[in-house]
Every structure is written in structure tokens, then in C-alpha cells.
Amino acid sequence: MRVVVPFAAETPKTRLESVLSPAERSAFARAMLADVLRAIVRAGHEPAVVSTAPLDLAALETPGEVAAAASLTVDDRPLTEAVNARLPTDDGADPVAVVMADLALATPDALEALTTAAADVAIAPGRGGGTNALVVDHPAFRVDYHGLSYLDHRGIAREIGATLETVDSFRLGSDIDEPADLVEVLVHGRESDRAPAVLREFGFELERRDGRVAAVRDGGPTA
Ligand SMILES: Nc1nc2c(ncn2[C@@H]2O[C@H](COP(=O)(O)OP(=O)(O)OP(=O)(O)O)[C@@H](O)[C@H]2O)c(=O)[nH]1
Ligand SMILES: C[C@H](OP(=O)(O)O)C(=O)O
Known part of the structure; x- marks a missing residue:
């Protein structure tokens, strides 16, 4: 299945600005993209990255066959327009999946449940x-x-008489937007994933405190 992966390449992840510098946000966003592309390829699908700016997929730290299986299109339209331009328009056209590039916990099995x-x-x-x-x-x-x-899309499906299924998935439900989400990357990221490795390179680690866990950096709490 063709899997569109929208990617905001220029100033990604602004909601992490209290804990990551612009260069770190860019590196972290690319690490999550690499992990998402690998999960999509391992699930047997073809990722089509739709990026707001040019991007060297071969420079992502991901196995060569993953970068080779992915395609890249630059489209600087807003997210909704860029995605709608790629959805099926004819009866009988192949289905299209859209998977966000910040689903750092995505796995092939989780994607399989969706597709x-x-x-x-x-x-x-x-x-x-x-x-x-x-x-x-x-x-x-x-x-x-x-x-x-999510609710808007349910409404749109209802209006056009389309059947809708909600896929209940912790791994696909965890988009990494805010500082508190970094805990999820460190707890649930897999050994071979880039995103947790990048956070650890930046100095983040998990700290247990009073029954909850925080992602801390250089000894201080960040989330
Ligand atoms: N192609 C494209 N992708 C986008 C655009 N805006 C966001 N994305 C991607 O869509 C997904 C969800 O993005 P958001 O979490 O809403 O935005 P973000 O830019 O990653 O982060 P914030 O700046 O913190 O809102 C991510 O994969 C982004 O890279 C856009 O205008 N065009
Ligand atoms: C892409 C967008 O992400 P949010 O702005 O909710 O992070 C959405 O899921 O509608």
C-alpha cells in the first residue's frame, strides 16, 4: 500500500522548543521520520514522504534498503491540502494510507492493524x-x-456514507508533540530505533520520582 508520510522539514516540532534547540528539534524530527519509514518498509509498504522542503533521505540514519524504498516529493502547501492532493479520487483506485512522521513508537505490527x-x-x-x-x-x-x-474525520465519513473503523493502538496513538511525550520515546522506543538514541545522545534519561517518571537532561527536569 502507498503510505504518504507528511513531513514539516523546516522548523519542525516547535512545541518542543522549551527543551530542544532548533538544530536538536530538526535532528530529532529526522530520527523519528527514519523510525517511521523503517516500520512502514518492514510492514511491506512503500513510504512516500511529502516534505515542505528538500530532504536527503539517504542521509537519514536508517538501513539503506529503507531509504531506497522511500520516495520524496516536495510540496509546500499546508498539510491538509498536501494530503488531499494524494487521496484516491476514483472508485476502484488503490487505498492510500497517511502516517505522520512523529509516530516514534510505530511498529510494523501496529501499522498492519491499520492497513x-x-x-x-x-x-x-x-x-x-x-x-x-x-x-x-x-x-x-x-x-x-x-x-x-479525529472527530471531524468521523463526521466527514458519515456525511459521505463511508464506513469507518477506529484502530485502537497505543503505538500509533502516541505522537510526540510535547516535552512530556519524550518519556514515551525513552520508555517504549526499541533498541534499534533512532529517536531514543538521539534523545540519549542529547543527554536525556529517565528519572523515577515520587511514583512517576520524567525525562530529565543534565540533572534537571524537562518533562
Ligand atoms: N507536508 C507537510 N507536513 C506537515 C506540515 N505540518 C506538519 N506536518 C507533518 O505532519 C505531522 C504532524 O505534525 P504536527 O505535530 O501537527 O506539527 P509539527 O510541525 O511536527 O510540530 P509543531 O511545530 O510542534 O506543531 C508531522 O509528521 C509533521 O512533520 C505541513 O504543512 N506540510
Ligand atoms: C496533524 C494534526 O496534528 P495536531 O495539530 O493535532 O498535532 C491532526 O492530527 O489533526
Whole structure:
């Protein structure tokens, strides 16, 4: 299945600005992208990165065959427009998946649950009501991202008479947006993933305190 991976390449992850410098945010966003692309390729799909600016996929620290299987298109339109330009328009067209580049915990198995859902539209919502990943197999469905897009997308599916399945997935539901989310990367990231390795290179580590865990750096709390 063709899997569109939108990527904001220029000033990514601004909500992490209290804990990461611009250069670190850029490196961390690319590390998460590398992990997402690897999970998609290992699940047997072809990632099509849609980036707001040119990007060297071969420079991502990911196995060569992953970079080779991925394609890149530069499209500087806003997210919703860039994605809608790539959704199926004809009956009988192949389904298209859209997987965000900040799903650092994504695994092939989690993606499999999404791509095998038997509905016109399958959505893996994020905590807080975003649409972290979806599959569209209906010619009239169009996305409208930001805000409570999961509920908006349910409404759009209802309006056009499309069947919808919600995919209940911790790994696809965890988009990494805010400092507190870094804990999830350090706890649940896998040994071979780039994103937790990059955070550790930056000096982040887990610290247990009063029954909860925080991601701390250089001894001080950040999340
Ligand atoms: N192609 C494209 N991708 C985008 C755009 N905005 C966000 N993305 C990507 O869409 C996904 C979800 O992005 P968000 O978490 O909403 O935004 P972000 O830029 O990553 O982070 P913030 O700056 O903290 O909002 C990520 O994979 C982004 O890289 C855009 O305008 N165009
Ligand atoms: C892409 C967008 O992300 P958010 O702005 O909720 O992080 C959404 O899921 O609608």
C-alpha cells in the first residue's frame, strides 16, 4: 500500500522548543521520520514522504534498503491540502494510507492493524483527538487536519456514507508533540530505533520520582 508520510522539514516540532534547540528539534524530527519509514518498509509498504522542503533521505540514519524504498516529493502547501492532493479520487483506485512522521513508537505490527482494517476509512487517533494515521479507500473522503481532527474525520465519513473503523493502538496513538511525550520515546522506543538514541545522545534519561517518571537532561527536569 502507498503510505504518504507528511513531513514539516523546516522548523519542525516547535512545541518542543522549551527543551530542544532548533538544530536538536530538526535532528530529532529526522530520527523519528527514519523510525517511521523503517516500520512502514518492514510492514511491506512503500513510504512516500511529502516534505515542505528538500530532504536527503539517504542521509537519514536508517538501513539503506529503507531509504531506497522511500520516495520524496516536495510540496509546500499546508498539510491538509498536501494530503488531499494524494487521496484516491476514483472508485476502484488503490487505498492510500497517511502516517505522520512523529509516530516514534510505530511498529510494523501496529501499522498492519491499520492497513488491514476492513472499512472505507480507518483511523488511528492520537491522544487529544488528532488523526495520527489513517487509510482512505473511498473516492470522496478528504481530510481536515488540526484541532479535533479525529472527530471531524468521523463526521466527514458519515456525511459521505463511508464506513469507518477506529484502530485502537497505543503505538500509533502516541505522537510526540510535547516535552512530556519524550518519556514515551525513552520508555517504549526499541533498541534499534533512532529517536531514543538521539534523545540519549542529547543527554536525556529517565528519572523515577515520587511514583512517576520524567525525562530529565543534565540533572534537571524537562518533562
Ligand atoms: N507536508 C507537510 N507536513 C506537515 C506540515 N505540518 C506538519 N506536518 C507533518 O505532519 C505531522 C504532524 O505534525 P504536527 O505535530 O501537527 O506539527 P509539527 O510541525 O511536527 O510540530 P509543531 O511545530 O510542534 O506543531 C508531522 O509528521 C509533521 O512533520 C505541513 O504543512 N506540510
Ligand atoms: C496533524 C494534526 O496534528 P495536531 O495539530 O493535532 O498535532 C491532526 O492530527 O489533526
